[in-house]
Amino acid sequence: MLLLTPVLVALVCILIVWIFKNTDRSIKKRKVESQARAETRPWMDEDLRDSSDLYQVEEDGDEWQESEETIDHIPFAHTRYSEEEMAKRSQEFYELLNQRRSVRFISNEQIPMEVIDNIIKAAAGTAPSGAHTEPWTFVVVKDPEVKHRIREIIEEEEEINYRRRMGVRWVTDLKKLRTNWIKEYLDTAPVLILIFKQVHGFAANGKKKVHYYSEISVSISCGLLLAALQNAGLVTVTTSPLNCGPRLRVLLGRPTNEKLLLLLPVGYPSKEATVPNLKRKPLDQIMVTV
């Protein structure tokens, strides 16, 4: 029995060392894997890297609010068109959207703010969202000083993006668009719309509320925004200012549960505006019917 004790102690020690080494190895492996993932996806904004939205409840220990709401279900009101009318409307809508272009030369002429209100109502006020969480904030910037500060932040970060973060392939792919880190439209456009996704919301009692599929939901609302701008006769360019999110969020006084997704300068095209002569894929290359 007395002889067995040192043997047992030795065995327990070996077991502890083995467990420790394995845990350390798997942590290192996970770190290397996530580093590799980041390196192969340079276009992913550091601040937006939270596609684990669905798992956030499991991952942090904060208190989360479960929905206890009950809602009435009401008859659905539908407008039915004849087949000819449907064909006409869909063709006209396609023609309208087919004229949309990303315009990087925007005039400083003012635009009616009522139109901006309607456009944001059409986008963020009607878009579908995961579990109807409406996980977005659209910040409309008109103040010339704030616009200029936004330009300074973006140009500073974009110069680093172009020179160091984006890599040769990405910068080469962008050459045909003639884009660089100088963004004059951030000063000239009468309105900048900064679209934030809310990673989670807050219930009335202060507890966190899960926002399901927030990035997909916000992206859908941005698609509607682009269509609404086109319909109103205004132009924009969809921009995703890489790694500018945290500084712009602080500048605009937005809370930490909001992450910048896109920035749209909005206005009329300047007289000398040009666009790259891009071709779009025809239907047989974008649709498969089964």
Ligand SMILES: Cc1cc2nc3c(=O)[nH]c(=O)nc-3n(C[C@H](O)[C@H](O)[C@H](O)COP(=O)(O)O)c2cc1C
């Ligand atoms: C998610 C996304 C991010 C984009 N980011 C930028 C950007 O940062 N800067 C820019 O000049 N254009 C940006 N664009 C615009 C694209 O370059 C443009 O949509 C594409 O060249 C097609 O041109 P079109 O919009 O005129 O059809 C972005 C577009 C999308 C959808």
